[in-house]
Amino acid sequence: MSRRADGRADDEMRPVRITRGFTDHPAGSVLVEFGQTRVMCTASVEEGVPRWRRGSGLGWLTAEYAMLPAATHTRSQRESVKGKVGGRTQEISRLIGRSLRACIDLAALGENTIALDCDVLQADGGTRTAAITGAYVALVDAVAFLNERGKLADPQPISCAIAAVSVGVVDGRVRLDLPYEEDSRAEVDMNVVATDAGPLVEIQGTGEGATFARPTLDKMLDLAALGTTRLFEAQREALDTPLRAAD
Amino acid sequence: MSRRADGRADDEMRPVRITRGFTDHPAGSVLVEFGQTRVMCTASVEEGVPRWRRGSGLGWLTAEYAMLPAATHTRSQRESVKGKVGGRTQEISRLIGRSLRACIDLAALGENTIALDCDVLQADGGTRTAAITGAYVALVDAVAFLNERGKLADPQPISCAIAAVSVGVVDGRVRLDLPYEEDSRAEVDMNVVATDAGPLVEIQGTGEGATFARPTLDKMLDLAALGTTRLFEAQREALDTPLRAAD
Amino acid sequence: MSRRADGRADDEMRPVRITRGFTDHPAGSVLVEFGQTRVMCTASVEEGVPRWRRGSGLGWLTAEYAMLPAATHTRSQRESVKGKVGGRTQEISRLIGRSLRACIDLAALGENTIALDCDVLQADGGTRTAAITGAYVALVDAVAFLNERGKLADPQPISCAIAAVSVGVVDGRVRLDLPYEEDSRAEVDMNVVATDAGPLVEIQGTGEGATFARPTLDKMLDLAALGTTRLFEAQREALDTPLRAAD
């Protein structure tokens, strides 16, 4: 099997690093790296819930994804300056929120909101899957923060781990965890969000000017399962390391 | 097998109607109905392409989806009045554009744009899949319009038909073509865009506060294939009927 | 007298069609057609009133007009995408609201709002006058809806019918109900909103790069009265037809 440009096998993840306690103010703060892709994921606790949920007694979890202007190879315009959030940004923000809501019992939070912020410091493909994977770790830290302060109705509101990975067809081969160089010319591109208990949370597969048959889909799902298994290990390792005390 | 609330079997589509020539001005104009869901799909031809594509000699295809305020059970606020397009709207617009770009050779258009507008007159679940299915028919009419005027480099730029359908898990059963009543309480919800040649263009599956295992995914894909087969027939029937001359 | 391009006499309306029950969700839903001009008019009932009216015990009626992008001969940009509602759109929305408020006793509604949405599916001149004429019928249906549910303080809150028509000077002749082909080159253009009891609700007359003398104004008002008489008949016919039961 021929190697990929970065020397990996088709079913191999890029090096994954997860750094907890990356900043000091939020209840959870994580830097997640999939190779050169680096995303700062924070989980902040805010009192209250959105208007449509008030009076329900239930909490809420929301997510916002954004790209710093210089994160990409060519500087992109700041969305605050444009005055609106682009379609891609909103789509990813919604995906992150939906994915993480799948693992938490929002009733345990009472009428409080956990806001996940995923800011891409450097982009090299797979920013949304890195964001989901890192946001899960920040969420665990925020839940621990709430638990220490006696703010949870149920001390174990998280039912499973969540991680995400990209797979795709590049040069006619099914490959795991695409960097920008592969992603930008992939024929098929799929993002898979999974739980460590096995089942899937979300799959989004797109033929980019191409189409894909069922057997290709099956192969992509197999590789994705390999990838998320590796990510669940990395999450566990990070969470098992004691968090350094704030300076 | 117990029947659904509207009397259908789990693997049965709602009645599908496709009306061409619904309005007179655009190059293609279609009313598509999946049961009570009704979407007006138009294809307009515009000179020029977006800035980033100028000078390429290639055409472009773009899509915009919108919901009329009174289309839903409870009136929703007009996005023009809010001053911004919501995340869901943008997400669906992008999906429609991506899906239809999979079937057309944009080089044949020269530097012209086909703008697909999918406006939901009445919503009862499955608006995005009806929109894709109807937009394909409007696109075929717009391509014929261009061809009659000698504007195409290749007279057959469309390589396959595109249709889309929703499937989901409701009350623990995998079901095809969910109306609002089922969609709003589905445990898993998936939209599948397919070609009449067999392969898939896009799949988007989401566990709504639930997760789903691989066998469920497989069963959903099987039902979706049944549904799109039915939709390709309806498209062909509509396209085989001569278009009434404009009054 | 020479005939107009579409064969009508100067004082003749285009064919008028009013279809009630056009969609199922809103309290009133009407498709109104003045020749090729087609407007979907809905009346939705919403709890509550705007902030400045709260605590008054009075209801409110508001209207929003919009043009679908492909309604015009050349596709126009979607205002939600532009991020703001244009001056013409706002002006017509305000006109529709003002016109319909002239026939209803808002005290009878209690603190509820009737929202009229007038979405132009196809534009061929006279969209605002068709919108007002159709919105009146949708309003009557919404009032009946409220009455059936015992929500009205006064069961007959509507005091008269409202209809509107355009008149203008084209090729030096005063003409009724201008289609786009005449409207776009009219020297004078006037919209008249009237009640079936006789008096006027609103007149807006504009010399488009020209001016007009009092006798011309008088003649235009005479023709407008002919036109609205015809429209009140069409409204009555539509309202006398039993509304089909929803499927």
Next chain:
Amino acid sequence: MSRRADGRADDEMRPVRITRGFTDHPAGSVLVEFGQTRVMCTASVEEGVPRWRRGSGLGWLTAEYAMLPAATHTRSQRESVKGKVGGRTQEISRLIGRSLRACIDLAALGENTIALDCDVLQADGGTRTAAITGAYVALVDAVAFLNERGKLADPQPISCAIAAVSVGVVDGRVRLDLPYEEDSRAEVDMNVVATDAGPLVEIQGTGEGATFARPTLDKMLDLAALGTTRLFEAQREALDTPLRAAD
């Protein structure tokens, strides 16, 4: 006949003052006062025309109306801070532009634009009619400015004078030039834009929760003609006075 609150007869205008050269930078700068209503009207000359008019060889005239926040009895929010221009503001801006375009041959300007700005310093009813009346004088000064610099293809591009006045029905009586106290409770409110050659440019009559019969309309038009005659005199007096040299 009983007098009005401010002592005027029903057919009497408030004191009208027109001050030319109110500020120094614009080509035309006028302060117009109808009683306590004060509007600063400027005419600025800008190179070029809007995109849709480029290459036509024709000039353009545009107008913007605005209310200073403290102009009204109760401070109103600044539209720049709200981030959008309200419907009323846009409607009046469009009316002013349309009205003044009726008196000028835009071909004489070449591809240049005259921008009229009408900023209300103090509002006491009739701000739009005062604005039109004052903007005409500023326009004459701007045209003279262009003529002195040899910028006009035709040295006399203005064909007639333009003035506007409000009339209405208050306490059952037809009255001329309504101040805020009358305007806010008028049953019918009409604005008439006229030329000094006799014919009308625009009429906008609205029953505010009331309706009006043809004889009332005729009476309002008669009073308006009295009012504009008085305004044309005031414009001529102002224009006959030599403009003070800039300090």
Next chain:
Amino acid sequence: MSRRADGRADDEMRPVRITRGFTDHPAGSVLVEFGQTRVMCTASVEEGVPRWRRGSGLGWLTAEYAMLPAATHTRSQRESVKGKVGGRTQEISRLIGRSLRACIDLAALGENTIALDCDVLQADGGTRTAAITGAYVALVDAVAFLNERGKLADPQPISCAIAAVSVGVVDGRVRLDLPYEEDSRAEVDMNVVATDAGPLVEIQGTGEGATFARPTLDKMLDLAALGTTRLFEAQREALDTPLRAAD
């Protein structure tokens, strides 16, 4: 010492005029002129305070600065039409608010807000310093207005006068109160806000493509003190003149 273009000495202010009662509706209304620079400053009293201050029992003072489109030598675009307030406008609005809050005990107002509006009718340099100087006088009148109505917890909530002046380095010389002609080519530009009790409220000094040494800074502060002394006199004279009764 060589004279400046307008004949002044380097340490001489332009003629200063302060006209109270410029308009009738706001609690305080002042026209302030520094030579050709003219700013209308109003102080309006509004019930309530911003959300973040509610329940504090304290009042608030806010300011908004704006430039009329034709105030400058070349017409500038209206910020309401652009849909956003520019950085320079916001910066000056914030400066005016901060400066005036330095002289007033907000506790005396109860939960009420004083809104200062500074609208530049004509700009010839120094608009922000004229605005601060005039806004102080409007504020004094608004406080008197509140006091007459028994609305103040403390009848003397103003502790000192506030005025502001610009200084700069032009042609290598330190000069006071720069008009546009000097300001636009100044090497260093500084605005100083001071109290009549001596101390400073705010200084903002900027090298415009140049830098400045400490002795230059000292010299600029000395000239600024001369200027504000003159402005405090002009404020006192204006406030000592009885306000004309409203017509």
Next chain:
Amino acid sequence: MSRRADGRADDEMRPVRITRGFTDHPAGSVLVEFGQTRVMCTASVEEGVPRWRRGSGLGWLTAEYAMLPAATHTRSQRESVKGKVGGRTQEISRLIGRSLRACIDLAALGENTIALDCDVLQADGGTRTAAITGAYVALVDAVAFLNERGKLADPQPISCAIAAVSVGVVDGRVRLDLPYEEDSRAEVDMNVVATDAGPLVEIQGTGEGATFARPTLDKMLDLAALGTTRLFEAQREALDTPLRAAD
């Protein structure tokens, strides 16, 4: 002299760290830390200049400052989601741009733009001064990048170093480099931007509900000079360290 809460003397800076090559894509990328304040400063090179500068042959330098939502003690709303850039953000962006333009000969760039992005990862007071200090280092790296590619008309376009520091009066004492805990209760707050050649670029001093006399100002300027001397050393040290090769 009593120590400050963090143990520093009044005239002592927090630990300063400057890390070059923080990310890989931009021409210059720096992480600057003043104690717990951490700002990512990047310098990106973009072809072309703003419209108003085209054809001048001169380059441009612009800056944008932003705060990540979770940078502050309490999460702040994302400005892209609000749809507008706040006044404080714009004010700081303008300050950074102005400050850095003071040290560079823009003619050397040709018609190219250097875009400085300063994104605050963690805020603990002094974010704008840290941003300026770090942006200078990123700018030097971007200039070297351009020079290596032969893109500069003058290989040494930077004439001096730029750094900035805050000083203030807290608890009646003049102190250097205020952290949030001091900044939030400072009586006087001043930011000083200086060059390593001695002179000042910008000073902005504000009495926060207080005023300050000339001797206090002098003392603040003295402390600021101590601080910037320390910062120029840190910049030189960082720039003397060879930049690690990109992986």
